[in-house]
Amino acid sequence: MTARAEGRCSRLRRLVASVRLRAALGLGTLLGFGAVGTSAYWLDADTVAPGTVTSGVLHLDLGGQVRVKPETFAWTSLTATAIYPGASLAAVLPVANNATGGLALDYRVAGRATSSSGTVTDPGLVVTLRRGGTVSGGTCTGGTLLGPSGGTRLTSADQPLAASAQRLASGAADQLCVQVAMAINTPNTVQGTTATVRLTFSATGVRR
């Protein structure tokens, strides 16, 4: 290396290492801080104070399962061998918030019935939900009624069963009593057929 090149190099090194240059660059923090800060969009949730970042994964679980995704719970306790118009069956379904990150959730419930028979369009099943209810001889009693008092008659398409979203705190679980009755005006063609009841729980995370 020539002496001149060496001199240029050391001048450059001195300039870069100059206290004032580095300090000036450091003051650029203010500029960037304002620019990034003011143009940043905070993605997510309610009226959150800026600066709270929550990592978490929402898990609504049914029947004692824990953090299953995608979750289909085979609810074997809701079954009947010979239901008829005017009769009903009931079972309690635990609905748990197993979200990570301390997330609360709001859940909604939709339901439909699928008949084993291709010709039956109306299996005559009427669902009533009672949050915190208990089973008493094929019906649900106590707790809070979630849908219309007469229940909701299931069709082959999903329809809402609860009037509003149900808040569930992090780590909490609901005992959801589900009553399935057969309407008195169920068509005669339903005799001897079977149907499955499908309840879909949709949860949305909420921050505090």
Next chain:
Amino acid sequence: MSAAAGGRSRSRHLLEEILLWSGAGLGLLCIAGAVASWVLGVTFLVFQSGSMSPAHEPGALGLARSVPASELRVGDVVSVPRGEGGRVTHRVVAVERLGEEALLTLQGDTNPLPDAATHRVTRADRVVLSIPLLGRATAHAQGPAGLVAVGGLVAALAWLAWRPRVPPSGRELHPIDRASVRTVLVVGLVCGSAGGALAAWAVTPTDAAWTDSAVAVSDPVAAATLASPVALSTTQNCTGGVGSVTLRWGGVTPTPGPPLSSYQYTIEVWDRGTNQQLGSTQVLAHGGAAGSTQSVSYSSSLLGNLFGLNLIGTQNLQFRIRSRLTGSSWVGATTVPINVRAVTVLATTFTCNA
């Protein structure tokens, strides 16, 4: 200079160097960000939740560029304003082109279902890069502690750069030096605070991005099949005579399902010649034990009253007996028929199984 003083001075020098280099690095990064934001139209996004994990973890700082709708493809991660304010940043799962506009269906990577709302846009901010943890750092920097730290850093840097040099002769500091130090300190703190306040003001809350769904499927809910009455032999099922007839059938034996008390019988009278029902349908409750013989007697006048029958000449009748679930439209599958010939001259003579 003593050895101890030399050590103190060395460690102090080291501290100054660390402060200067890290400050310069941070400053360069911030300046680059600001320039990118102004010149390239980059939007910064702070991922506050995990619905786009693991592509964009919570706490990441995302960089997004505004692109026209025609450039949007399925698989792009876009940030769009929501109707009720705020924004949502999710992956495009469907694009419907509407001329200059596009109708976007979005879905969070960890969400099992697409978002309920679709977005009609002419432009959208497409996320091109995300830097893990930097968003979280930005978040902390905008908290009260962050503001103090940034302000402190700025003040310290200003002090290092423009501090008054201790005059070798021990003379008093020049007044201007002191003033400039104070000015730099005040300016630094004011700028830091203003930046933070601006940042807080510009924050836009958006919808909760987490969703989950779970499905419960019941075991088969089987509907009952009603029991039917049983036909008796022709020696037992009917007793005729002048003026009245008695019909008999084996009562139902309930299968699993409705109890015996819920069963009843319907009795219809049909004209075998015309194969038409005559009059109305009568209903009878089950009597006795399960499977026990049920019977009913009709006089000719009772037949007239109950069924509205007008017995005249010779009529070939058939009584049809069916089980029914009380109050419902459910009936047993099997009908018990009993044929009776009614010959009316002055009185009516009933002949069974004829």
